Amino acid sequence: MTALPTKKLEAWRYTDLRPLASIEFSAPPPAAIPALPEIDLPRLVFLNGVLAKELSSPFAYARNFQAIAEDTAQPLALINAETAQDGVTLNIPAGVDAGTLLLISHASGDAPFAFHLRHRITLGEGAQLTLIEIAKGEGVYWHDPVTDIELAQGAKFAHIRLQDESREAFHLATIRARVAGAAVYDHFTATIGARLSRTEIGAVLTGTGALAHLNGVQLLAGTQHGDFTTVVAHKAPGCPSRQTVKSVLAGTARGVFQGRIEVDRVAQQTDGFQLSQALLLSPGAEMDIKPELEIFADDVKCSHGATIGALDAEQLFYLRSRGIPEDQARSMLIRAFLEEALEPVTQPQARAVLEEAIDGWWVKQ
Template sequence: MTALPTQRLESWRYTDLRALNAMSFAEAPAASLPDGLPDIGVPRLVFVNGRFDEAASSALPFARNFAAVDEVSDLPLARINAEHAHDGVTLEIPDGVDAGVVLLVSYANGGALHPRHRVSLGAGAALTLLEVVKGDGVYWHNPVTDIVLAQGASLAHYRLQDESQEAFHLATIRATVAADAAYESFTAVMGAKLSRAEFHVELTGAKAHTHLNAAQLLGGSQHGDFTSVVRHKAPDCSSRQTVKSVLCDSARGVFQGRIEVERVAQKTDGYQMSQALLLSPTAEMDIKPELQIYADDVKCSHGATIGALDEEQVFYLRSRGIPEDTARSMLIRAFLTEALEPVTHEGAHALFEAAIETWWARK
């Protein structure tokens, strides 16, 4: 049995998992699907407490049966997931097929869930995967998603983490991106008492590209950690990361971003930006950018800003008759714009817009 990582591990320095010790790692109880889960008129796959709900799901030609997990990494949470995983989505898109949009909905309301999702795209294939996670009450969701993109494939991966405010959400997303392939992702973090989204993206072929954007919207005593490791292992690859955090009350946001550029990865173009708006004096943001560059002809930049809303801008809007709360929400929405850029699908974009609005109204 693998133990939970502690803060003595450098990669877990800012996120304390001790609260999980009191939780069972065991399977979640069976539960029924609540009403009102998202539906944007596209094929939908539904998981309830970690189990595939066939009746609520669409039949997809490229869905495969779940296969046993063989975990080779030393990532503690992926190992724990492997020890308990018994279900998950497996999508295999054949060469040259544009599989359109798939909505993956996960709902939970108790226990521990360790789904193992696998998505592989053949050469030149395309898919938009919109993931929405929701729940009620206390539970631990520990999903691992493994993504393999063959040459020229393109995956748009949008995630809305809207877990119960009492839940724990620790997601690991790993993607291998071959030559000319693109992994475009955006994660919105609003839910969970404690959450981490950990991305490991390997750019293994020339001109592979990734976008790893996120918006963390946290209040109360929520803790949200967005951690990414991008490995440039081939020449002419590009990676873009824009992570925006809006923190209210005593919420705490973390961004750890590492870009590794191997010796062979000449002409790498890497960009990383982390910006946080602190809307309360007790909110906290921790940012740790890391660049490890072994090639000599690369363009890599990173930046970080932490600040408050510009009161001059708030006044300008109010002087035009816009109520203060609306003015602040407009400026926050504007702050998030750049992070949402990879979300080109209209239905998905509208879903995120609505979620951001709902968040602002309830914060």
């Protein structure tokens, strides 16, 4: 197996995988059928990394898993390619609106195990798809999914993810999207679960007017570690990109955001924007932010902003003085803080799932 990345790599300076390396993972055990979210949508269900046909609905554009050689040097993607056994391949033909699909991963087992799903999603010209991914589980496991996305001219893909893994689990997701002219990649990840997690998204804008939206929220407590890493590569003129990432940290949790906007020489009229904000709710919490701009074209508008701070005591006082209990007041303020990142999620069922997970979070702490 390819070696795990270490903190010596610049891209991994804030996320230490030694806790993962110290665990011996075995192959996934057979899975019992768990309780699954009740959402009225066509679905594909993976249990312990294997497609459970009896729990999945037929989806016209889904194909069987195919192993594909990995041609990058990304350590996690290489590990995934070496071991991937299953995953979903979606091909949406040109002009087709494939609606909304639910992709569930559930994991549970007695001994630590690892599974490496590999998904490929291709949208033809003008095709449309909304994919809601939910990852849940119990016990110690390592979920290492890689998702490759190819969007043709004018395609629209809304990709909404809820990472609500077991608090003992490791979740390291790699998502790579190539976005052609006038196509839209609209990404949102909510990170709530896992002991240690990283969502790494690379979006390459290859045609004029391609749009990437990479939003995320991280809600972390206890000793959780969450890492949200993005690279948006503008390789064509006139592409907008938007990133809004909000982190809320309690206990001694540690949040990481690394975001890079790259603007190629040819990518004139780029409009890149990135905002990263974090709330520290307790004295032991830590947030590390590294927003990067790498710009080689002159007629561009790129900016990033980052703030880290505590909940505003005055706002809290205002709500409490109106008779709202402290916990509820905090919940409200946290929700208000996150709203900006959530805004682009418009699919009602996705929104309901996310809101439920977010609103219940503080009360559970």
